[in-house]
Amino acid sequence: MKNDDVMNIAKKRGFLWSSFEIYSGVAGFYDYGPLGGTLKNNIMQKWREYYVVGEGYYEIESPTIMPEEALKASGHVDHFTDPLTECKDCLNVFRADHIINDATGKDVEGLPNDELSQILSEEKLMCPHCSGHLTHVWSYNLMFQTIIGSKGKKTGYLRPETAQGIFIPFKRLLRFNRGKLPFGVVQLGKAYRNEISPRQGVIRLREFTQAEAEIFTDPRDKTHPRFADVSDDILNLYSQECQEQGKEPVKLTAQESLDKGVIASEMLTYQLCLALRFLKDLGIPDNVIRLRQHLTSEMAHYAIDCWDVEVETDKYDWIEIIGIADRTDFDLKSHNQYSKEDLRVFIEYPEPKQVKMLQVKPNMSKFGPQFKGDAPKIIEALKDMDASQVKESIDANGEYSLEVNGKTHLLTRDFMDFQEVEETIRGEKIFPHVIEPSFGIDRIIYSVLLHCYQEDDDRTILKLPANIAPVEVNILPLVNKDALNSVAREIHDNLRKNGIIAEYDTSGTIGRRYARSDEIGIPFAVTVDHDTLEDDTVTIRNRDNSKQVRIPIKDVYKTLKCLINLEIKFEELI
RNA sequence: GCGGCUGUAGUCUAGUCUGGUUAGGACUUGGGCCUUCCAAGCCUACGACCCGGGUUCAAAUCCCGGCAGCCGCACCA
Numbered sequence: 001m002k003n004d005d006v007m008n009i010a011k012k013r014g015f016l017w018s019s020f021e022i023y024s025g026v027a028g029f030y031d032y033g034p035l036g037g038t039l040k041n042n043i044m045q046k047w048r049e050y051y052v053v054g055e056g057y058y059e060i061e062s063p064t065i066m067p068e069e070a071l072k073a074s075g076h077v078d079h080f081t082d083p084l085t086e087c088k089d090c091l092n093v094f095r096a097d098h099i100i101n102d103a104t105g106k107d108v109e110g111l112p113n114d115e116l117s118q119i120l121s122e123e124k125l126m127c128p129h130c131s132g133h134l135t136h137v138w139s140y141n142l143m144f145q146t147i148i149g150s151k152g153k154k155t156g157y158l159r160p161e162t163a164q165g166i167f168i169p170f171k172r173l174l175r176f177n178r179g180k181l182p183f184g185v186v187q188l189g190k191a192y193r194n195e196i197s198p199r200q201g202v203i204r205l206r207e208f209t210q211a212e213a214e215i216f217t218d219p220r221d222k223t224h225p226r227f228a229d230v231s232d233d234i235l236n237l238y239s240q241e242c243q244e245q246g247k248e249p250v251k252l253t254a255q256e257s258l259d260k261g262v263i264a265s266e267m268l269t270y271q272l273c274l275a276l277r278f279l280k281d282l283g284i285p286d287n288v289i290r291l292r293q294h295l296t297s298e299m300a301h302y303a304i305d306c307w308d309v310e311v312e313t314d315k316y317d318w319i320e321i322i323g324i325a326d327r328t329d330f331d332l333k334s335h336n337q338y339s340k341e342d343l344r345v346f347i348e349y350p351e352p353k354q355v356k357m358l359q360v361k362p363n364m365s366k367f368g369p370q371f372k373g374d375a376p377k378i379i380e381a382l383k384d385m386d387a388s389q390v391k392e393s394i395d396a397n398g399e400y401s402l403e404v405n406g407k408t409h410l411l412t413r414d415f416m417d418f419q420e421v422e423e424t425i426r427g428e429k430i431f432p433h434v435i436e437p438s439f440g441i442d443r444i445i446y447s448v449l450l451h452c453y454q455e456d457d458d459r460t461i462l463k464l465p466a467n468i469a470p471v472e473v474n475i476l477p478l479v480n481k482d483a484l485n486s487v488a489r490e491i492h493d494n495l496r497k498n499g500i501i502a503e504y505d506t507s508g509t510i511g512r513r514y515a516r517s518d519e520i521g522i523p524f525a526v527t528v529d530h531d532t533l534e535d536d537t538v539t540i541r542n543r544d545n546s547k548q549v550r551i552p553i554k555d556v557y558k559t560l561k562c563l564i565n566l567e568i569k570f571e572e573l574i
Numbered sequence: 575g576c577g578g579c580u581g582u583a584g585u586c587u588a589g590u591c592u593g594g595u596u597a598g599g600a601c602u603u604g605g606g607c608c609u610u611c612c613a614a615g616c617c618u619a620c621g622a623c624c625c626g627g628g629u630u631c632a633a634a635u636c637c638c639g640g641c642a643g644c645c646g647c648a649c650c651a
Binding site: 094098193 | 575576584585602603604605606608609610611612613624625640641642643644649650651
């Protein structure tokens with residue numbers, strides 16, 4: 001299996017291995033080795049080129065440990081859990097809500113545990129496996145809990161996603177962007193989920209790296225200024241409709257998928273295109289990628305539309321490596337409510353609106369004596385009412401009844417005056433909607449390794465794009481002789497001095513060294529041979545087809561730099 | 575989290591059932607010889623019984639516990 005070959009090389013040659021090996025390891029944790037660490041950095045740097053440089057979304061960094069309040073507001077404390085129940089006889093563990101749903105057809109998602117337990121006993125539900133008795137329902141929260149401070153009074157959690165770190169300082173980020181929508185903010189970093197039983201290698205980790213962008217948009221304007229740049233990009237769409245009707249994914253251009261309403265908005269479509277371009281740059285071919293729309297049932301209740309970018313693998317089938325969702329205003333609204341901070345954005349109208357409206361003016365000298373301490377509250381409540389309705393009621397009945405804190409107060413005509421005022425309204429405050437591209441870096445690295453891995457005849461090649469390969473060039477003396485070695489060494493040192501990651505290898509025959517070099521995806525090799533000593537030329541060998549071209553030593557740096565940056569193709573040198 | 579199977583150098587493996595010499599081999603890797611372009615050959619070196627406990631004169635081998643991997647079940651905002 002390709003997976004096994006790739007993971008073998010990854011382990012053997014220093015890309016990836018499971019952590020804590022000398023202590024038997026812990027499931028769900030992986031180390032990046034010397035090459036893996038560099039590859040990961042290169043990929044993250046490329047991501048930044050897209051989102052920070054290309055889109056102008058600035059990068060922030062927030063703590064990986066978060067206080068309970070913040071995750072309470074985001075919903076993770078209460079809802080990032082699975083309600084589990086265990087069979088007392090066969091000890092199997094089940095999702096309690098799934099058992100109830102399967103047996104009764106009731107949708108009980110989100111009900112508290114004691115209600116679920118009650119339903120289990122009321123409906124006399126038994127273990128679906130052995131018909132044994134089921135225990136009371138308990139929540140398994142997937143967050144790692146910790147303690148903040150020496151007294152241990154404050155509960156903290158390792159963040160389950162980087163996104164919350166962007167929502168929380170929203171006011172500052174909005175101010176940084178001078179109050180205007182749309183704007184985006186990104187964060188790359190670790191996130192943590194205490195998975196029950198992670199057994200899918202690097203696909204399901206307990207500690208993993210995300211790269212997320214939160215794009216704050218006006219809910220009424222989800223366009224993108226550069227949509228025209230991507231409108232002809234081809235998308236392989238596995239829509240809700242395709243999935244429900246058992247059809248194959250459909251290929252449409254970005255423009256078509258927007259026009260046909262397959263994808264909810266222009267911004268979302270643009271983000272999907274951007275993600276695909278990124279993956280293409282990493283060497284993942286189109287034909288192993290599809291965009292799968294979340295089914296209504298699996299989408300978060302607050303989301304408008306959500307698409308997973310999936311990659312085909314031989315071992316795990318189609319895996320989600322990127323999720324792009326329209327999260328609407330859920331997160332900001334929720335943090336607004338819990339923190340009591342106004343997280344809305346003021347949107348100015350193109351033209352100020354002149355609005356004529358009726359205003360109530362309470363007669364203070366009546367209110368005070370009559371209502372004493374309740375007076376301020378009543379006045380506050382009265383001002384919130386629609387003045388024209390109040391006036392109507394008084395004109396018709398001579399009084400208006402107002403309920404404040406459970407007490408009903410009757411207000412008559414002499415408690416207030418009405419005034420026609422003209423007000424200028426310059427805009428309104430709204431919660432922006434959030435479009436969120438969320439990248440699983442570890443899964444992307446796995447996909448890159450998997451799909452760059454090739455066996456040509458008996459050669460193993462990792463065809464990493466030259467601009468993300470961890471080692472950029474290998475310097476090889478044809479045979480292990482002092483005269484050749486010293487020239488090779490000098491070229492190696494010179495390239496390093498100029499910022500190119502070069503390796504130097506004299507061990508074994510030239511063929512063996514090319515093979516080792518190909519296996520870790522070094523895109524180019526410089527070979528120093530006997531002609532070099534005569535005419536100061538060397539050959540540059542192209543990893544992907546073993547072709548060589550001879551160039552003067554003085555041009556080596558310049559040529560390699562262009563090759564690595566993909567400014568010229570190797571074929572153009574021949 | 576449950577059940578089954580498995581765990582010997584970097585990798586693949588012999589040995590385990592039936593306890594007993596220095597745990598054997600191949601590939602890989604390091605050093606050397608040879609070598610004028612794609613894993614050749616020769617010499618040489620390094621390198622292992624998953625961890626802990628028990629039984630025994632003696633444990634890679636038998637027993638118990640743990641950890642990890644694979645498979646199945648369950649789970650996967």
